[in-house]
Amino acid sequence: MTSRTTGGAPGPGADAAGRPPAQTGPEGTAGTTGPDGTAEGAGPKRTAGPGGVALPSARSAVPPAPGTGVPRTGSALSPTTAPGHHAPAPPPPTSPPPPGPNPRSPEPAPPTPGPAPPSGRFLARATLVTASLSVAAALLGLVRDQSLARLFGAGQDTDAFLVAWTVPEFAATLLIEEGLAFALIPAFSAALARRAQGAPGDPVRSLAAGTLPRLALAFTAVGALLALAAPQFVAVLAPGLPVPSLAVDCTRLTATCVLTFGLAGYCSAALRAHRRFLAPAAIYVVHNIGIVTAMYALGGHWGVRSAAFGVAAGGCLMVVIQLPSLVRELRRPSGRAGVKAAAATQPLDVPLLATVLLFALCRQSQVLIERFLASGLPAGAISHLNYAQKVAQLPMTMSLMLCTVTFPVVARALADGDTERARDRVERDLALAACLVLLGTAAVVACAPELVGLLFQRGAFTAQDTAATAGVMRVYALGLLGQTLTGVLVRACFSAGRATWYPVAAMTAGIIATSWLGAWAVGPWGVEGIAAANAAGITLTAVLLLAGTGRRGVPIRTGPVLRELSRPLRAATVAAVAGAQAAALPSAPLVGLTVGGATVTVVFLLLGRALDAQGCATVLRSVRTLTRRLTHAVLR
Numbered sequence: 001m002t003s004r005t006t007g008g009a010p011g012p013g014a015d016a017a018g019r020p021p022a023q024t025g026p027e028g029t030a031g032t033t034g035p036d037g038t039a040e041g042a043g044p045k046r047t048a049g050p051g052g053v054a055l056p057s058a059r060s061a062v063p064p065a066p067g068t069g070v071p072r073t074g075s076a077l078s079p080t081t082a083p084g085h086h087a088p089a090p091p092p093p094t095s096p097p098p099p100g101p102n103p104r105s106p107e108p109a110p111p112t113p114g115p116a117p118p119s120g121r122f123l124a125r126a127t128l129v130t131a132s133l134s135v136a137a138a139l140l141g142l143v144r145d146q147s148l149a150r151l152f153g154a155g156q157d158t159d160a161f162l163v164a165w166t167v168p169e170f171a172a173t174l175l176i177e178e179g180l181a182f183a184l185i186p187a188f189s190a191a192l193a194r195r196a197q198g199a200p201g202d203p204v205r206s207l208a209a210g211t212l213p214r215l216a217l218a219f220t221a222v223g224a225l226l227a228l229a230a231p232q233f234v235a236v237l238a239p240g241l242p243v244p245s246l247a248v249d250c251t252r253l254t255a256t257c258v259l260t261f262g263l264a265g266y267c268s269a270a271l272r273a274h275r276r277f278l279a280p281a282a283i284y285v286v287h288n289i290g291i292v293t294a295m296y297a298l299g300g301h302w303g304v305r306s307a308a309f310g311v312a313a314g315g316c317l318m319v320v321i322q323l324p325s326l327v328r329e330l331r332r333p334s335g336r337a338g339v340k341a342a343a344a345t346q347p348l349d350v351p352l353l354a355t356v357l358l359f360a361l362c363r364q365s366q367v368l369i370e371r372f373l374a375s376g377l378p379a380g381a382i383s384h385l386n387y388a389q390k391v392a393q394l395p396m397t398m399s400l401m402l403c404t405v406t407f408p409v410v411a412r413a414l415a416d417g418d419t420e421r422a423r424d425r426v427e428r429d430l431a432l433a434a435c436l437v438l439l440g441t442a443a444v445v446a447c448a449p450e451l452v453g454l455l456f457q458r459g460a461f462t463a464q465d466t467a468a469t470a471g472v473m474r475v476y477a478l479g480l481l482g483q484t485l486t487g488v489l490v491r492a493c494f495s496a497g498r499a500t501w502y503p504v505a506a507m508t509a510g511i512i513a514t515s516w517l518g519a520w521a522v523g524p525w526g527v528e529g530i531a532a533a534n535a536a537g538i539t540l541t542a543v544l545l546l547a548g549t550g551r552r553g554v555p556i557r558t559g560p561v562l563r564e565l566s567r568p569l570r571a572a573t574v575a576a577v578a579g580a581q582a583a584a585l586p587s588a589p590l591v592g593l594t595v596g597g598a599t600v601t602v603v604f605l606l607l608g609r610a611l612d613a614q615g616c617a618t619v620l621r622s623v624r625t626l627t628r629r630l631t632h633a634v635l636r
Contacts, residue, residue: 187352287314294313442572
């Protein structure tokens with residue numbers, strides 16, 4: 001699949017729309033990259049005209065015709081003048097105006113363009129920052145899960161905490177990763193575009209003033225209601241728990257996440273729209289640090305309740321780490337001198353917020369279905385599902401890091417009216433994300449027993465727990481491509497900042513399929529049947545979104561996208577079979593994991609390159625570039 005534009009930086013000698021660049025004088029400087037890996041665009045200096053409309057400076061006016069001091073044809077300053085002739089005197093007031101532009105009624109100035117689209121280098125650096133901190137957070141998440149397994153095993157205490165863990169899981173999806181971000185990032189992108197076009201007042205501050213207080217009040221009310229209704233919540237979510245009181249205590253502690261995650265998600269969305277990615281990428285690092293610290297410091301006295309307290313403390317850290325950056329962005333002057341009119345506070349689009357929250361709620365309800373069905377199975381079933389899901393979803397999480405960076409780029413492109421750039425960016429994201437997640441899927445399927453044994457088999461986590469978790473993990477992995485495609489496509493649906501019910505309908509169809517298949521499969525296949533139902537339901541959602549996104553969001557080309565996705569899928573199938581055979585040869589789990597993972601990687605990349613998979617080619621280019629830079633740094 002090819003695309004006409006890069007979706008990132010325009011090619012040399014042209015802007016994002018293919019126009020030749022304007023001459024840049026001393027006041028027109030190129031965009032720079034901030035200290036946290038962020039872009040700070042700059043352009044020609046402009047002054048505010050009547051009504052607060054930004055006008056180009058004198059140096060950015062149309063250049064004079066050759067051999068004259070008079071502007072060219074079409075200038076707003078003089079009528080048409082032939083080269084080498086003086087401009088004729090204007091006609092007397094009583095005579096009719098000459099044809100062509102009227103010198104007494106100049107044409108309105110063209111709209112002020114926003115900052116240049118972020119360059120490919122900026123996107124790569126921002127993705128690297130986000131991915132690096134996400135890997136650190138994922139590793140700390142593994143430490144958290146290992147600590148939970150080591151201290152409390154995979155029994156009824158852990159099951160009780162994992163029921164309460166549903167609250168931060170839902171809060172992260174609804175308020176940080178998807179729901180609130182899908183509404184706020186396009187809203188802040190549109191406000192930034194209006195600010196760049198010279199709108200009166202400061203649309204960005206007006207949006208913050210109109211949304212943050214109301215949302216904070218709503219978060220507080222919902223969190224308090226959940227803490228009061230914790231017994232009913234536990235009874236509905238996991239009616240088969242033998243000791244529900246422990247789950248109730250943990251739920252009341254984790255209910256604070258509704259407020260803290262909501263504020264953290266608001267800060268993250270606003271900062272990403274401003275192309276600030278360092279602080280938002282670090283929130284899960286500090287959150288996991290809070291949980292692990294609380295478990296080891298308080299676990300001897302509070303038991304598994306210490307983990308729930310760590311969830312509450314980590315949520316506060318997520319807000320604290322982002323707040324200074326957001327305050328700096330909101331205090332930053334808009335750069336339009338002379339504009340004193342204050343814009344009215346701008347409330348958030350309620351229909352848009354309703355659709356994105358309902359979508360995120362439907363998607364996260366897969367966890368509710370799983371735990372409801374598993375609560376009637378023997379003790380430890382919920383824990384096996386949780387551990388398997390945490391590890392199996394790591395490839396999906398890593399593959400969506402690029403989309404976390406490019407979602408504000410797509411939203412800003414649509415706010416500027418550049419649909420082609422938005423489409424090309426989304427299609428490239430689909431190709432690269434699918435390549436990365438399928439490589440991870442092949443590795444998980446091939447090396448699941450070795451992976452689970454190395455990560456969790458110690459303390460109270462037995463060999464039987466390892467076998468059960470590995471089996472569930474392999475089944476979960478079959479739905480990772482659907483999870484990734486859903487994550488990319490739903491961002492394309494909501495990037496225009498308009499309410500659309502199609503993603504909610506597609507996700508509802510997937511949830512219905514998950515419920516029916518899970519209820520049917522849990523009897524004969526237990527937890528593996530639940531995982532299979534999850535994979536089937538999310539795959540159905542991805543298919544529906546792929547079929548309908550082009551008509552409701554960014555107009556992607558479905559046929560070329562499907563052809564592109566088939567290439568890494570074929571490579572991953574062969575790589576998983578080869579990797580499983582290689583991993584089974586050594587007896588030591590670490591050696592088996594190393595051999596199996598290396599086999600999967602080599603086979604996948606070679607086959608993907610042979611099949612001309614766009615994502616594999618991008619990965620190989622990135623590896624070659626990184627290798628050259630490391631070699632140069634070592635040898636110089």
